[in-house]
Amino acid sequence: MSTIAETAPRDQTSRRMRVDGWRWGGRVFLVFMLLYTALPMIWMLLTSIKSGFAAMQFPPQWWPDQPTLASYQKLLDPQNSVGQDFLRFFWNSLFVSTATTVLSVIVAVPAAYAFSRFTFPGRNFLFFAVLLRNMFPAVIFLVPLFILMRAIGLVNTHGSLVLTYLTFGLPLAIWLLKGFYDNIPIQLEQAARIDGATRFQAFILIVMPLSAPGIIATAIYSFIGAWNEYIYAYTFLSKNEQLTLPVGIQRFFSENTTDFPGLMAASFMMSVPVVVLFLVLQRYFVRALTEGAVKH
């Protein structure tokens, strides 16, 4: 504290310069982080509009001499086999991710509500059990789950993926949503109950609309998680027509080891849906983190 008192009477100019120093440091740092983040993505885009021949040059063409959309046309053309595969993988990913998202909202909403509102025996234990799931790596569950899926006949079906993705989205989803329910005053529900609503009606009509941002955040999180998941899809699926995008792209690349423009175009198109979804809805996500995870 004494050091603060000593620095106080300094003249204005030197202090302003020091503050400016921090601010300039911050700006330089942000520029550095922007380059670190953006350059790889820019290079992906630039490579994706080169021909296969132009990509394999040394020194590289920093800017493509003859930009071409050939790679994108090839991937999106339902007439040739590459395009057929890519579109099918895309559709599979969309189906699996959407199913996971819908189911995880249906399961997480009542669970989070119960954790927030009720005091039943074992409540704390259950809540931490749900959180602890976050801690365990996919690999621990891989072998037994593979055997389990084989036993109940789900290997090589999208059902095995949906069931698995559901569990790994759930812990954070429940945690995020619980934060939202904690912040909704219980008096609102009590008022509705006095007016004759059942607990379930109060939940559907009062609590659900108020927690919509949390539900949206949960949905984004589940969707992105399922869209990007690789290890279970890689292990559970072996038939070509069922692969999801990450695994499908890996298979595509192991067959065409030098088609970097094609690979970059595929990576780009795989990223577009989740990036757009996230950018449109990111404020809900940040808000949910603020309310659920941080504020508690």
Added chain:
Amino acid sequence: MTIATGQKEARRELQPGSSRLLRNIWEHRADYAYVLPAIVVMLIVIAYPIYYTIELSFFNTPPGLQLRDKNFIGLDNYTAILTSEVFWKVTWNTLIWTLGSTFISFVLGFATALALHRDFIGRGVLRAILIIPWVISAVAASYIWKWIYHSDFGIIGAVLVELGLADRPPNFIDSVGTVLPSLIVVNIWREFPFAMIMMMAGLQTVPDQLLRAAKVDGANAWQRFWHVTFPHLRNVSTVTILLLAVANFNSFIIPWIMTGGGPSNASHIWITHIYELAFGRQRWGVASAYSVLLFLILMTLGYFYVRALGGNERKDGSA
């Protein structure tokens, strides 16, 4: 709420004989309905696999998952692991990978959050761009960076040659010495945005009055940060670091896609090694024993995680 309590009171009088816990559970039976779907799914996909992994770790298993032919061998799988050279190599790699990625991601993410805290033109756009790597799939990220690191046509190698810093493009991911740091750079690229979002959320909870009061008292920027902002963010920081550490400890995709653990195990971490043992060499028993060891380590980390969260709650309750 009052209606519900009234009903509970009545029910308590109806069943005087049963034990308190059972009665308590019975009274709250309707509440369990809300959690039941979550619990059932968790039991199927989590509890059963954990049990099965522990069981398998004590068995010698034939390849091809004909598990009826397994035979009990006690702790042999464990001793085999702990005496193997690969185990210590992989453990060392995992340590560097986890600590390096976690620490640098957190510092970069926190610093970015601080730099973005002050409002300026284009802040929203910048923030959105910085978050993108966290959103795109790790598979796409791995391929992008694999292409950037490419030993013949990679852009980093080309820049180094153009600037005269190297005679020929270096081998980033094909040489034992550079492979792990190169992969850590990719991992940080994908992970610092998470730390950034968490810390941005945390920064919003720091009361403005306190900062202004400190400023009036003559505290400089660093002192305001160290004595006001940072103590406020201790809980968020703990949770963020633990989540990052666990995610890094568990990461698989980046090393698996970019190098497959090579060259000569230099980029194998625990998870990729377990995967290769199980699905590559079909040594299910050994892989299960590895998983159990991993599980024990994670339980220890999990203990601190729960304590960090629990401490948070307790403080809230008293305030």
